Every structure is written in C-alpha cells, then in structure tokens.
Amino acid sequence: MTNEVFKFFEEVFKNYLETSSLSDKEKKEVYEKFYEILQKLFINFKHVLNSIREAVIVLNEKDEIIDVNESFLKWIHLKKEDVIGKKIDDFIYEDYNQKIIFLKNNALIPIEIEIQEFEVGHKIFKRLIALNIKQKVDIELKLKNLLRLYKILSLINELIIRAIDINDIYSSSCEILVKEGHFDFAWIGEIQNEKLIPKAWYGENKDFKNYLQNNEIPFTRINELIKNQYLKEDNLQNEEKVFCHKIMIPVYKEKNALSTIITHQDIKAVLVVYYKGKEFEEEEIHLLKQIAHDIGFGLVSLSRKEDIDYLAYYDVLTSLPNRRYFFEELESLLEMLKEKNQKGTLLIIDINNFKTINSTVGFWAGDIVLSRIADMLKKVQRKKDILARVGGDKFALFLYGVKTKEEAIYKIQTILKDFEYIFEIENKKFLVTVSVGGAFFPDDGLTKEILFASAEAALRESKKRGKGIEFYEESLQKTTLENLNLESELVESIKKDNFLVFYQPIIDIQNNKIAMAEALLRWKKDDKLVSPGEFIPILEERGLIKEVGAIVLDKVFKFIKNQNVDIPISINVSAKQIHLGFYKEVISLIEKYEIDPNKIILEITESVLMENLEILLKNMKELTKIGVRFEIDDFGTGYSSLAYLKKLPIFALKIDRTFIKDLPKNEEDISISKAIISMAHSLGKRVVAEGVEMAEQVEFLKENGCEFIQGFYFAKPMPQKDFIEFYNNYLSFKASK
Template sequence: MMRKKYFLFVFTVLWLLISIFPVYAGNTVVKFEVDKNYPPFSYTSEGRIYGFSIDLANIVFEPDKFDVKLSSDEWHKVYEKLVKGQVDVVAPVAILEERKKYIYFSKPILTRHVGLYTKKGFSKSVSLKNLKKFKIGVLKSDYTESILKEKLNVKVYSTFPTVEKLIFALANGKIEAALVTQEIANYFIIKNNLSDILEIKIKNIYITKSAFGISKKRPELVSYIDKRLSYLEDKGIFDELYFNYFSTYSPEYYERKNRETILTFLFILAIIFFAVSLTVLIMIKINKRLEHGKRAYESYAQLLADNANAIVLTLNLKGEIIYFNKFAEQLTGYTSEEVIGKKWTDIFIPSHRREYIENLFSKIAEEKVLNDHENEIITKNGDIRWILWNNALIESPYLNEPLIISTGLDVTQIKKTQQLLEESYEELEQTNEELINALETLNKNSQVLEEEKEKYKFFVDNVSDLVFELDINQKKIELYGKLKDSFDVETICSTKSSLVWLEYLHEDDRGKVFRKFQDAIFLGDEYVELDFRVKDKCGRWRWLSSRAHINYDEQKNPEKIVAVCVDWTAKKEYENKIEYLAYYDTLTGLPNRKLFEETLEDWLKKTKAEKSTGAVVLIDIDNFKDINDIYGHEAGDEYLKALGEKVSEYLKKLEVKTFFARVGGDEFAIIFHGLVKKEQVIEFCAQLLKIFESEIYIESIDRHLFTSASMGISFYPDDGKNVKEIFRNVDMALSSAKDNGKNDFQIFMPFMLMKNLKKIEIEKNLKKAIEEDQFELYYQPVINLKDMEIHSVEALLRWNLPGKGMVSPLEFIPVAEESGLIVKIGEMVIEKAFSDIKNWERKGIDYINMAINLSVRQFKTKFFVDVVKKLIERYSVDPQKISFEITETGAVENFDVSLKILNFLCQMGIKFMIDDFGTGYSSLIYLRKLPIGGVKIDKSFISEIESSKESRAIVEGIVLLAHKIDLKVVAEGVETKKELEILKEIGCDFAQGYLFSKPLPKTEVEKLLIAKKITV
C-alpha cells in the first residue's frame, strides 16, 4: 500500500514539472479524405465534416499516436487523390479486384447493397438483362459504375458527381433508372420527401464489402487499422457506432417514427349543445308558427331562449344588451332589468379585457360570424366564470338594425377538470330526439315550409357541429351544420351508395360503427350512440361524438338514419396531451416515475402468477451537476436525451422484458422482468456502466462528454412485495454504491436496512442536538518544531449524547454531511471557536492561533462567506489568527467556486490549510493556483515514517515541495519521539499528536496555553 502511495506521489510531482516546463512532441500525420456528400458516411455542414466514416476514423487512429488531417471532395476526385498518393486513407471504399492494383484495403468494415431505383408506377418492364434499353445513371467513379459497366455490360450511361444529384435527376425524369447504393439512396429519398415519387425496383443486385482504402505509399497503416478495427469490434464500440448511424437512415425507421408522432393539441374546446335545444323547439313549433304568424313566432323564440341551458344574448353593434335570458340571470346573478340597455363590457368584462372585447364587436360586424371564442366574465357576487361563445350577426328586413345573437356555454368546470361532455348526455338525449323528429317534419313539408327550412338551415349551419341524414331507400346523404364545409359533400352525395360514408371513417372505427348499426337494426333499436373518427377534406382526422336515430317503415325495415354529431377533436387531442404529460418525461420522451411505479405494480402482480423473478435497477449519474454548471443546462438536457436513447437501444437487444424510465433529474430506473437467473442483472449493469462511460457528442457545445453512474439493484419478490418496499431497498443499494466511491453497482442486502435505520436514528438525534446545543469543542495543540512552543490549536467537534455518552465523529459526521445538517453544525463550531479564542485573549493568551475544520458542503454554501464575516464582526476576532482546514479533494471540486471563496477570505487575512494531504486525488497543478498557506501531512504517512523508506521519502518530498512554493507543513498523528526527531531532521515546520497532547476540553487546554511549552 505504501509503495503505491510512493509511486503516486512521484508521478504527481513529475506531472507538476511537466506542466511547468514546455514539452515538444509530434504525432504521425495521416491525411484522411471522404466524399463531401455521401451521408450518412460523410457530409459537410457549415464548413464542418460529419458522418460515420469520420467518427470511425477518429476512434481508429489513436490521438496520442496520429494527427488526422481531415478533408473532403467529390468522390471521383477523392479516389484519384488516393491512387496518386496525395491522401493516405479514404473511407468507405468498395473492395474490387481491379482497385487492388492501385490501393491497399483494410479488413471490411461494412456491407453495402446495390439496387436499381425508378419512379413509382414506371410502366416499362425492367430487368438486369434489358438495362441497355433505358437511360441509366450512376455515381461518377463509384464502384456502382464498375458494376454497371463490367458486370451488367452497360456501356452507355450518365454519371453524376454526387448521389443527391443522381436522385434528383431520376425524380425530374432526366434518367429512367439509377444504379446506386441502397443505404445512401434511402437517405436522400427520405430527406427530400421523395418516398411517394421514387421506389426501389430491384433490391440487392450486388452486395459489396467496403473498407478503408489506403495509399500504396502508406503500407504500414494496413496492419495498424486492421488491429484497431478488431479491438473496436471486440469491445462492441464498432457495433454501437454502426447502429447509431444505420438504424435510422431507412424508410422503415421513419415509418415507425411517423406512427409514434403525437397529435398536436388545439387550444379551444368547441362544444355547443344549447343551440340544439333552440333548433329543436323551432322545428317542433314550425306548423304552429305558420298558424299564429309573427307574434306566435316571437313567443316561441322567447320560450326557446328562456329554457336554453346556456346564455342567450342579443346585442346591438355598440355592445348594448337588448335581450338577456333566464339562464344568464341564474349564472350571473343579475336580472334582465338590471342589465338591458347597458353595455355588456361595463358590467361583465374585467377592466383589462374591455378594449379587447369591444374590438370583437367590430370583427363580428365585418365577418358576420365569430365562433369558438372564449373569455371570462364577472358575476354579481364577484366570481369569475369562463364562457365559450358563438356569435352571429343577423340582418333581416324584420329587424330595425343588425343584431348580434351570442350564445354562450359555461365551461368553467371544463377548464378545471378537462372533462367534456360526459355529463351532458342526459340533457341532450331528449333534445336530440326532438331534433331528429323536427328534421323529418322539415323534409315532409316542401313548399309550405320552404321559408322555415331556410331559417332552420341558418341556425343549424351556424350553431350545430354536424347533422348527418341518410335516406337508405333513395341512397341520398345530406350534411348540415358548421362542419359540413369541412367534408367533400358533393362527392359523398353524388355516390349512389348508402354505405359510401363508411369509407371516410378511420379504418379502426369503420367495422365498429357498421356493427353497431347492424346490431341495432337487427334488434329493432331506434337509437345508437357512438364515437368515431372521420377524415375531412384536408386529410385530418376529426373525432365526432354522435347520437343517431333510425327510422323504420311499417315493415320494420330501416329507411332513414339521422345523426347529430359533436366535434370532440379538441377534447381528444387535449386528453391525449394531458395523458402524455402525466406519464412521460417531456425532455427524453421516456416514461416518468408515475408510469414506472404503475408498471412495476402490474408486473409485481404478474410475478405471483408466473412465479418469476425480476429486478429493479436505480441509476444516478455521478456528478451530473458539473455538466450543468460548466456547460449549461442546454448541454445537460442534450446529454440526458442522448444517454436515454443509447440505453433504450441497448435494452431493446436483451431477451428479457424491460421497462426504462426517467424518475428524477439525473436518475433513471429499469425493470428487468422474467429473469432466468439473478446473475443476468450483473451482466446488464456492467454493460450499462460502459454505456455511461462512453463519449457522447453534444452539438450545442460541439464537444464530447462522458460520465459515470452509480446503480442500486433490488430483486423482487425476494427484496419486496410492493412498489414502496422495492424503491426503498433499491434506493439504499444506490446510496451504498455512491458511498463506496461511485461508478459501480450494489445489490441490496438486508444489513443496509438496519444501517439505514441507524442512520435515521442518528439524524433524528443530531437535529435534537442542534436544538439543545449538545456539542462541545475539544482542542489539540499544534507545536512549532523550531522552539517546541505551542503555535496554535485545532478545534475538534465532540458530541455528548445524553444517556449514551460520547458519539464518535466517524459515526455522526457522514450522516450530518448527507443530511445537510453539517452546515448548521459547522456554523456552530466556528462560533464556539471564535468565542473561545476571544475569551483566551481576555485572559492574556493572545499569541494563540485557531485551526477549524470545514466540510466541503459547508464550504460551498452561498452564505458561507457572509457567515464568517458576521461572526468575525460579532466576536471581534483577528482574522489573521484563524485558519480553515479543508481536504485537497474538496478544495479542487468546483475549482472556480473554491478559488473565488478562498481569495475573498484570504483578502480578509484568513489562512487556509490543505488537510490530509497526500490521500486525495487532486492535481498539484490545481493546488499551486489556490491561495493556501500550508498543508497537513496525513497521519498514515507519519505512522510509518520510522519503518518505511517510502513513507519517509514521501514526507521529505512533501516538505521540500511545500517549502519551494512557500507553504508551511504540519505533521498529524505524531506519537513517538523517533517520529519527532525525523520530522525535525527533514525540516517539518509544525506537528501535533498524542506525543504532545490528546484533544482536551477548553478548560484543560487553557492550562497548556498559559504554559506555552509542552515537555516531551
């Protein structure tokens, strides 16, 4: 162990020297060139070159051995340069016998497939034997040109400098067919939206191996590249790179992605049902209106409006209220007498919205109709209600002036609950029946009811979503309502088939709708309720909720179907969006914690029936906060998204059933269900660690990042019977993995539960200890080895727990660190230490200095500097007598933050010491930049300084190095006179340990401070 520490120290010193003096070295230059437009192998964007070939070359040629000079050009020029030796390596190059005369090849890196592409619907018969008859195109100097010329014996053809130009030539009709690499052609066809124009006519005509092409001038590169390729294949790195590129550049991939595309949501919920009541009553009373004339008509209109389950308003273009129905009175608390003649905006609209609403009146006057408008109103008691409005301007010779009829639906509850229409069916049932009967009456009265029919159509077209009427005997279809213009009515009505409307339904709904009507007719039912999707003229699928009435003739045969439909599209899309947000992470697209827990609960139930075994793995990215702090949250988000994709792709390859989710900011969780043996999870986690350690390119910062991860594993049903138990146990396992140094995984063990319970008990007692001030400080003297006088004391925290006595710092400090209580405890330590040194000054002990230990968590809090300043002012302590001790690892963690804090406090006069020097992993390069006053050598080196040459050499090296950069050295844990003599010989400045004094309460150490010297 000491030998390892010795070599570690020597290496660290050498690294410091290397960093101070310039080093000159050179790597072997390799000129690597690619086709500038051959994606996904290679392509250029904004002056940079990307692609599979470039990424592969970067990992093949080790950066400490080779300096890769990257360039790109058109393919025929690239190949010409390779043959002439102007470039060293090119990729990918098809392996052809004729090329072996001019260049070397590495071992194959991939297989490319050659296919023949034509336009879709190309009527001529095409085969490999009659290609001479057609205008054929190929990529210039590509291996496909050799195949066309030598294998297929086609001598007359056209060449193109890039595959993209070749594809466009085919699409534009300049050539009739293209012989091209399928992987590249598929990419450009998809990229340029040519899937509906071009197709592959003959697949896999030739299958060709491709490799790195190497200049005859660089034969030594062949064996090196082959060796590196074998290494990358063995480690799985090559396969991972290949999969990342070629799993996506195919039509099948895009078809799958398109199926997964989530419907965009609309912002408005247009549900208008009260107008149905108005229309129904109008139709039912048609004949009576004809009999009673204009006065009867007005009476019935009044009756309709007063009984409507919605607001009905009549306003003039100034916004003055002319009519205010009973429902409006009930909803707002105002009577019609209170509001008629007054402006709508003055009474009901909040002041900040009045100008906007007044502008709407002008818009209604211009456009005649303004539907699906939503705004809030204020009721008499001050409540806010949200109303969904339909507004229509009515101009008629019966009216003295144009009037606005506004019908409003109270959607306050809908906005709160996002539940639409579920509670409206009972109210709609009777009105729908009446509407259907009214429609039948309307059709039977021809000339007499023509004028009323026009009025009916006006109301239906402006306030109903869709009314569908099918005359089965005459095979005639009629559509009414606001949505009628959304459908190709002429085509539907011109087709002499009573089933033509089914063709416009979604294929998943078509059979269901047909069977519902079929069953209803078989049973003689009159009413059918159903939801379905129907395609409009724009090709968009609309959700309709329908209640249909089937009319039968005297022989009980169906003769007519009338259906009233409400457009549910907005509701459905909103529900889908809400469901997605409830169960999926918006950044990564992965399931969230809620869906993960529900899935785990389902699988736990299956476990009992299947008698199977599963495991839950909880993953925490180590130090992910550093990525956000250094590179920004945008880079952090991009990294999380890319990492989620890589893990998902790996899990898809496994034979066991898996479920992957993001359950926290930088936490992921995986369920492995149906394990054959528990050891499988060990293998899976080992591979997952490699994925986290692999580099990921982050586009927003143009660099590669990698991390490590800690994982906890809990098996079910062995470790828990429910979700809560399993999550508790896997979280403890994760904590154990992080405590053991991170970048590892830990299986849950029963002792962890006991340990956790003990930790909880300690944390509870710590909180009480802070409240009751159960802590006290002990002090250990630090001796100046030149005169053997006491130079300073180190403040050490002790906890006297009532009923249990002294609790070891090793037991409670880690719990305080983890829980965050160390911040408050640390503040108490500083305050007690400042108070004690001030009391000693009053007693004449004014020479003494005070050393105080800091935790990293306490040191990095944003209030730390303010706390120290406040306590210095409160106790009037001389800052130059204070030194803070912090570990070297803690000092360089978040280096910029540490440097800022240290510089500020050092300007006040406070000194800093690096504690336990030599045991951390920090670099001396960092330490030399920090404003520290000295280092404390860890007692593990001092305890072996007599018996171990390595330990003595390390201590001598630390002292020598520290003195060279003007740092003082304190030796900890000095217990023998021989250790003291050696430390004096090598020039150590200060020492502390049981040889001089153990840590003492302040009253006892005060006696030593008065004496100044300690006799050894």
Template sequence: MLEARVEQCLRLSHDAQQQDGAQLAATLAQLQQELQQLRGASRPQIRVAPPDALFEIDDDGFLIGWSHGAEQMFGYSETEALGQHILFLYPPGQSQAKVAELQFDQGDIAIDVLRRKKSGMLTWLRMHRHVISNQAGQACGTAVRLSALSEPLSDVDKVKLHARIIEDSDQGVMITDAQERIVSINSSFSRITGYSPFEAIGRTPDLLRSGVHDPDFRAKVRAAMRGYGSWRGEIIGRRKNGELFPQDVTLSVVRDEYGEISHVFSLFSDISVHKDAEARMQRMANYDTLTGLPNRCLLNQLVDQGLAEAKRQSTHGALLVIDISRIGSISDTLGHEVGDQLVIAIGKLFRGALRDADILARVDNSKFVVALLHIEKREHAANVAQKLLHLLEAPIQIDAHALYVGASIGITVYPEDGMEAPALFRFADVAVAKAAQTIESTFLFYREDMNRRAKEHLRLESEMRLALGDKELELHYQPKVSLDTGRIVGAEALLRWKHPRRGMVSPGVFIPVAEETSLILELGTWVLDEACRQIRAWEDRGLHMPVIAVNLSARQFDAHLPERIAAVLERYRVRPDQIMLEITESLLMRGADNVIAIMDQLVAMGLSLALDDFGTGYSSLAYLKKFPISTLKIDRAFVIGLPFEENDCAIARAIVTMAQQLRQEIVAEGVETAEQMRFLRELGCDQLQGYLFSPAVTASEFEAMLGEDRRLLLAALT
C-alpha cells in the first residue's frame, strides 16, 4: 500500500508542478523513508559465520602461527597462543599420544574434534589438517584449519528447545545464583517438593533440608558449588508438607565467558518407589514370606555377627533347632491354609516367649531356629527349650480346629561345641534328629559322641548302598513253633549284612541308619524280593513251605504298596497266603484311616498281617479293633521277666486275653527258657519264636530243619 501511495505522489508531482511543490516534495521524502524502513525490516537477517581458525604447529606440537580467526574462535590473543603446546586447546585429561595434529603418518585428514576455549567452554569443530614437509620430504609440522560446525538450530531456537526440555523433564531442576539464591525451577521441582515458583524463587536450597545427612555431606556439596567437580549422591529431602523423601541428586556449576562460576544447577529425582522396591527385595531375600521371621540367609549373617562379638567379649551363646511335628499331616488333612496359619501361630508364640535380643528364624516348612546370642551357662538354653515345649502343650486354635503339635529340639552351645556357624548348625541338626527318635516332645544337647555317631551313620549308609550292589546282604530265617504241636509253622525273614571286613553287622546297628534315610525303602524292596525268590526256589524243589513273615517299614506303607507287592508275587509265582507282613505300632501313628484302607487292600489280596513288638509303642485300642490284623506278637521286653516278674506276667496275660477276644493268633518273641515257654502255653499263647528253639539261620539250614521235621520241643511240651 505504501508503494502505491508513493507512485500516486509521483504522478501528482508531474501534473501539478506549479502547485505547492515544496509541500509535495516533503511528503514524498517521508513516504520513501517509510518504504525503505519497511523493506529493511522485511528483509531476512543474514548470520555471518565466524571466521575459521588458522594456525601452524611444529613437529613437537608447539604453536608457531595464530590467525585473527583463531583469536575470535578461542579467545586467546596471538601473544597468548604462540609458543603454547597444542594440548592447551584440548579438554582436560587428553594425553599427547592422542593428539590428532601430530599423527603425521596419517597424512592429510578432515575430522570432527572437541576443543576448549579460553572461557573453559568445550565446542565441537571441523578440523582440516595438512602435513608440512621440509626439502628432504620429512614432516616438520602441520597447518590446521578449524571451522565451526553448522548449527541445525539458531541460538534463539536452541534456547527455547533447552528451556522446553528442562521444563518437561521428569527430574526436578533447581538453579541458584552466586549468592545461593534460587533463580529458576521447573514444574517437576514443584511436583516433587510441593513448592511453587512463587514460594521457592528467591530462597536458598535450605528449604528442602531434612537434616538427615552424613557428616561430610555439606563439605562435599560446598566443594561442588565451588567448581571442584560435580557431585552426585543420595540424600533425604523434605517436602513442603514436612514429609521426608529419598532423592538422587547431581550438582554442577555454570561458568561465564570469563570462566567464573555464575550459577549452580542441581538435578534430582524422587527415588521413593525405587527404595520401596529395594526394601521389598531385601525383605524377600532375608525374611520368610509366611511368618515374616528371618530366613536361613539372614540367620547365618546374624549368627556370624554374634559369634564375632562372642570372640571379642568371651561370652557364651546357644543355637536351638526346633522341629515341629504333625505340620505335614495337618496340612494334608485340613488343607495347606490351615497348616500355614498354624505355622504363623507357632512363630508368634515363640517370638512372644523370647527376649528381644534373641533371634527367631524359620528355615524350613516345620523347622524353626532360635539363636541365644548371650547366655550365662548352658542350663539357660535348656530353660528356653523347656519353655518353648511348654507352649506347645496346649492346643492351638485355628478357625474351628483345636490343633495339637509337638516338637523336638536340638541344642548346641558355643564356644563349647565350636565357634563356626556351619558346624554349630550341623551339630544342632544332629541333636534334633536324635531327639526326634523319642515319642514325646523333648530337647537334647549336642555332644561329641553324637557327632561321631552321625559320621558313623554316614559311613554305614554309604557302605550299605554298596552292599546292595555287591550281594553282601542275605536273609536268615527264624522259625516260629506251635506251642501245641512243637512243629515249625512259620518263620520270620530277617535281614543280615555280611560285611567284607567287619563280618556280620548287627541289624540293630544298620537298620536304624536305614530308617533315617530313604535307604530303608531299597532294603525293604530287596527283602521282599529275596524272600519271594527263595520261596519259589523251595517250591521248585518240591518243599512244602510254611508262611514266611516279612517286616515292613512304616516308610514303605503308602498307597502304592499293594501293587508293588502284587508285582513281586506275580514275578516269582508266590501265593499271597505264603507271605505274612509284619508291621510295627509306629505305623499306626501315621493316620489310621489311610492305614486301614491300605491294610484292607492287602488282606483282600490274600496276605495276612501281624502287629510286631506289640505293647512297646502307642496303640489306640479303639482303632486296633478295626485293623484287619490276624496275629499279635508279644515283644521280648515283656517275655524276658516271665514267669517271675509280676508286672511282665500281668502285661502278657492282658495281651493274650485281648488277642483272644479279638480272635487273633498270638506269637511270643524272645523265648529263651522252658519256664517262659510253659507260662506262655498256659496263658493260651499260640506260637513261640526265640533261642529256646532256634536263632535265625541261613536258608539252607532252615530247609534242613523242615526236612528233618524237627520237634525239639516235644519233650518240654509233654
């Protein structure tokens, strides 16, 4: 529009030269000036690139030439630069071995390099280097041109972009001036701390101080604010509402063009979530998820610390390993939720009975450990064990269930038993295993002889496994004799171990070891298989064999037992009525309903069942009448005092009377004298088994007895 007005004025000046020429000329001049200003304002501003820096260095790297462009680019005058080594333009820490200007063997190159200005600011530049050679063709220096890299953004755009990045960052940003006054914050600062810009700007960073710092914290921060390197660490801050929060902080400084510190900026993040996750991971790694008690990992650490303290202070302590009974059977019967609640309740009972300084840990499904880090004497550990056992005497109420449990406790004392945690735990395990062999809840201290027995058990177990493969095992047969006819009416197959070096090893030595391990299952399988194999061999030779009794371990008695026995009988073509299975009273404690169901299957197959060692364990008479047992065996413990010990006579008489009422056959074990035999016959006992007639003999000897129709007791019976 302005240009149109100028053209109109020019036409008017041509048509009316005689009319007021001075006024028109003034108007035209004003419009032309406005047009020139408008055109100048609309013309784009052309940025002039800074001149390139040109300089020359000798073959040792010292500057011998410095251009005006180099002065503008780096801020060093020619006087300041000449004679300096080229490394003075490099970032701190650069070694001479990596100086690009001196790599003459590479020839002329063009690369991007990072260089430092006089202000301390680092900048990326494009370097073109030309190697200068002397008349002999040897490199004697380089000529270098450094050019500013083209900027994709203008300075204004870069400032806007950087401001946007800072504002939108998830990290809190706080900038302070040289007087430590806050001059700028971003939105994340307000979100994390609760302070608005109005509340924060102008104040010092002390508004975030919590006072929860290590003693050197302030000194480290002050050093960073004075430019002695950046600082990064974790500190505790305080929000506006007073809440403390963990934060990860980085402090750095900003320098002006003269290299002076003008501002300090800090970047920080709220790491509460990370700390919470770390705490959860630590808890999972060190605490039992069910009870919240320390687990084995944390227990080992705490015991190690306690032992170290005990060494320094010459104090005493003890470890108690507590194995709770019936947890597994309760979980199987009432469900794992009830079992879990029971474990939690036991943990609370124990924790409430212990001192705060005592450690209670759960290390297994039914096993707890108590570490008494400070005791005066070993009797104090016994007092604690007795107290814990007493807590379990009363029923524990879980929902509608009143649950009874027992416990076995093994105790090891330090420094008496040692000062190494692994050994002490091992000793306590040995003691608790020994304590668990008793029927009642009890505790037992570890002694060195226990350790020797444990090592002997390990050796026996290893040798027994070899014996199974090396055919060192054999069956002996102890005859059962009718008290009516004096004839052999059966035999009990008894396992014997013929050791290559020790000779015959007593079953009383190796059977308990096998019972403690899964080895009893392999031995039990071998005994049944060997007995059936021997019966088949006798039958093939035309011998009419009486019933052979085979002992079963409680660990063999599971739902698959009938099919395993059926497979062995079928393999050797042995009739079920040729086998009697002898079980002990300990089997009855494993849950009568399940046991009765398995017994019924065995009897339905044609097998007969005998209850061995009757009276030595625990038998519920209410259940006993339900068991499909055909034979009761009076244990030798009640036979040895006959007929002179009044109590033994009373017990034997009661057992015989009860068995007769239940219509069960009665066998007396361990009969060694004629007086015992006569008393038992008068009571109505059916059979005897013992040294009076014969010890256990080999298969060939037993076969010979049957062939002779041996009746050595006839004289005593008449």
C-alpha cells in the first residue's frame, strides 16, 4: 500500500463524516480515532511488506512506481526517493535470448515476476512480486555448460575414431570447439624450432585467420608449457587483442609424459583456444586437456593404422610388443636356450592400485603412468631380452642368460629403485608401486605356458606379502599345478552344473525369529564338497565368476519361487558381476520367476564398493526402485568411505567374523564391534554379525543393539531340502509355544 492509497481512504472517510448527522465535536472525535486506527494499520502493513524476502513494487495506472519494499531497495542499492515516480522499465531488463528477466543492478539479478492487479476507489493499481532466482539460474547454466562440454568431448572422440587423416583431426577439432563449445576461435599449430606452424583453425575473425595463414608464430614459452601442462593468458596484444582470454594446451606425440620428464621432442602440437568475453572455467580447462590428450592419441593411432602388422603385435600407448608378440618370441627363445643348455629369468611386473589413478584423476593420467613405467623397463632391456605389455597394467620381461635371483634383482632394481615412485600429475602427487613375480628357465618351467604360470604364482605371492619382488619356489609348485587342474575342472563343472546352493539362517536376536537366510555357493567335485576358499579365488582370477554368479542367481530365484519360504534371501555378488546392465539381468530373473523383489538382498564387499562405485550406484538406483535391498559383507576389512555409506541405499552392514570370534574377551574386538554397530545405527543401517558360535557372543551382541546374527551357534549352512525342513520345524515349534 502507499501514501496515495492512505490519503484516498482518509478523503473517503472525511466525505462520509460530512454527510453524517454527527455534531462537529463528534465528527472530530470520530475522525481522530479513525485516523489513529488507519495509521496503525498502515504502519503494521508497511512492516509486513518490508519483512517479505521477495521484492514488492506497487505501480499506478501509468506504470509509475508509487511504493516499494526494503528488499527491492537492497537489490538495486538505491534509496526510496530515487525510485518513487520512476517507470518500472528503468529497473527491469528482459533478455530475450536467455528468456530471463533481470533486475538492473551491477550484477543483473535474474528474477521471476508475478503481477497482481487491485482496485482502490475506482483506480487500478499493480503489485509486482519479484523472486530472486539467481541460484536456480546458476545451477541450470552449470548443468547446461557441463552438457556442452561432454558433447564436445563425445563429438571429438567420434571424429578421432572415424578420421583417416591427421589434418582432418586438426581442422574438425577446431570447428567442433567453436561451433559446439561456443569458444570464439581455435587453432592448432605444430612446434618446429621454437615456432608454432599453424596447421588448422576455425573462427569468424577473418583478419586473424589471415594472420595464421601467413605466419609462423614465435613460441619461446615451451619450457613453461612443459612445466604447467597449459598456459593461460589475458589482455592479449598485437594480432590476438581482438580476444580477451587465451589458453594453450600441449598435444603429445608417441606417448604421454609427466611434467617433470617431458622434453620439447615429446610435444607434437599445441591447441590454442580464445574467448572474447569470459574467462576459462576450471571444467573447460580440464576438458581441453582431455581433448588434447585424445587428439594426441588419435594421431598415434592414425600413424599406427598405416601398418597392420604393427597393430597386430604392438601396444599403441607404450610402443611395446603386446602379449601375442611376447609369447611367440618367448617360445622361439626358449627353444634356442634349450638347445644351448642356457638359462633365463622371466619377470612379470604389475602396477599396484592402478584403478585408483584412473578413477581419481582420469584414464589419461593412468596412460601417463603406464608410459613412464614402460620407459623405465626399456632402459633395463638388453638386445636379446624380450619386453612386452601383456595386460592392462602388467608387463613381462624375459632376461636372457640371467640365472640367479641376485642378478635378476640387480637388473630390475637398477631402474625401479625399490619399486616406489612419486608421480606428479596436475599438481597432485601419487605414490606408485609395483609387484614383481619371477621364474627361472628351465628350473621353474620348460614351456612358455608353465614358465609364465610360475611367474604369475610368484606375482600373487608378492602381492599377498606386500613385498616388491618374489620368486617362484617349489612350495608354490603344488599350488600352481593344483590351480591349473582346478581351473579346467571348474570349466567342466560349469558345463555339467555341478554347483550347489546351501542356505544358512540369519536370526533376529531381538525378537528371536528367523529373519533372513544367506545363499552360499558350494562345488560338488567327485561326490565331495570343495571349500569355497579353494575355488572362488580361482573363479575370480580366471574370469569365471560372472558365469557361476549368474548360475547362483538363477538357482536362488527359482528356490524362492518354488518353496514356501516367506523370508528374504541374501546373495553374494562379485565385483566382476557388476557391469552397467547388471540390474537388467536381475530384473529379468524377477519377472521370469514372478517373485517379490523385497525377498532379494544382494551382498557386496567393500572392494566392490571402492572399485566400481559409479557402475554400482547406477545398478543400486535401478534395483532399489523396485524393492531389492543391498548389504555390505565382511564390513571392517576394507576401506569404505563413511561419506559413501551415508549416501548409498544400504540396508545392513555385516560385521566380519574376524571381529566376532574373540568376543566378548578381546578388548579391541569389543571396541570395533561396538563402533560398527553404533556407526551403522547412526546412518540408519541394520547390523548382521557373522561367525557367531557361542552364547556369550549372542548375549554381547544383543546387549549392544545388534539386530541379526549368523553362525554355527544357531545353524550351519544346509542343502536346500534340509533348510526347508529346518525352517518348517522352526515355524511349527514357534506356533506350538
């Protein structure tokens, strides 16, 4: 409301009094009382108006401002007397491109406006209520920008896959950056003798195009580019002054290199991008670095495509021979050594925790590490030695004539220096270590297959013990042969369906009832059951767990469908089973057997959580929508982040049996168990204790709020038939009580 409206009410009341039959004295008294009440009402109304967070503007019939609240004045940083009587258009700006209305001030506040009309004394007034939507607009712009960046990256990667010419990669990349990325100009120049020779460009500035077409650009800042991995400049001079901001990113040739070790020869070209109006944002810089990396990789791939034999036998990233080449050469070399009665040593080098670098920084950073390790190994390789990349993060080196541990260790440590390196990537330092397994020819294997299997057995021992290097010993021979035999028997068992599912009850100790059951895999071999600890690691290592895991899921779902068991069943899921479409497989089985999704609990370990988080989240989201639940198995033995646990739709945590077996005597186990139970409850999760075998353990867990127990104290894992009988007897016993 306004003073104008206040005066209107005052005038109306005066006119009313004039026509009344009251005496002058009575009229005066009534008027004074009315004026006092009206004034209080307007004061209270103004107080309410000024307390509103939104801006309120009152207009007369001429769209002139006759009143505003304090919020409006704060937004535009003006006093009331500077506003009253002005037109609303003086303060509002509509951006037709963005389709957003802005409130004019130094920063242009985006607003949403609601217009309300009201009538007072036959006069029409407008009340504008403006809501500050800056935060909403900022989020929308951020999302729009991220989608733009991902689109650019996708288009350039599609280009690299299809490209048949280096110049095509150069010119089309520049065009994509300007057209889709909304940068103002982009060009790529190759480095020659401290000069940038422009090879391709895209943008609307004709003068700058002409400048690039007819000039070699002096470039003396190569060392600075090498050190920082990119150069950013503002307030440009000379021919570049038509723009405001510039960034230069190196494009590597042959390999990726670290900032501390690359030289001028490692850089093939430089990607240069300009903005006129705004500065480069952090996400854009990261994108441009990734694009430069992909362009470099595309250039290498193109050059390699010219030689089909090279692609068949060599690794493009490291320029090392691949697994196929290595085994062909190793077979020939072993035959020659056998004829000459000579010896040699096979070393397999594996990078520890390699997935961490890929997941925390990016695959391009992982490529840098692989390239650097390959370079180190090339230095130790002699003329008759064979070096190859035989896996994602695994290298093999056969040392000709080296016949003792001391010689082999000396050779490898000359380069690997105790197997520890600090890699600096994007100003972040990473400790990279390797594990090495060694085997000697002919003592540890006469054929390439047995020799390689022996070296891999030593590598597994190295990883298990946490040592840098381990050599094959006779004690490992039995295990290696047994594993090879087990592997072939497991493959045969998959064909014959020799796998069984046992069920172990899980008890609600607070209410003394069977709450769930866990499905446990068993392998029937020669009429005997093989311990899971003996065959599951081999299934994991040889990549058979996915196939066996699918068999288990089908058996459990069929069991739930056919048996009258009204409790959920938990099923262990391996890391190798979790892929982008895993949830579709589970949903397909639910539909096939027409079962209630609430009867399914999927158990994942902490290793699955940390290694496949992004893929796991996708699967969890889709499956929890329909009622499937998740548990974390063996909790406390890995490195789960509490931040992840808080966000993940986890139903329960299972305390690993190693923390249960010495309860309630061991003080450390008491503290750990209590901490896990307390933490789980604070995050809204339930707790299952595994490996419970004694009454004292049950009592301790019950007193400390643990909901469920599982272990021999109550029941061992049982075949399907025995479990059904056990379950029905338990229900009958409960009913009789």
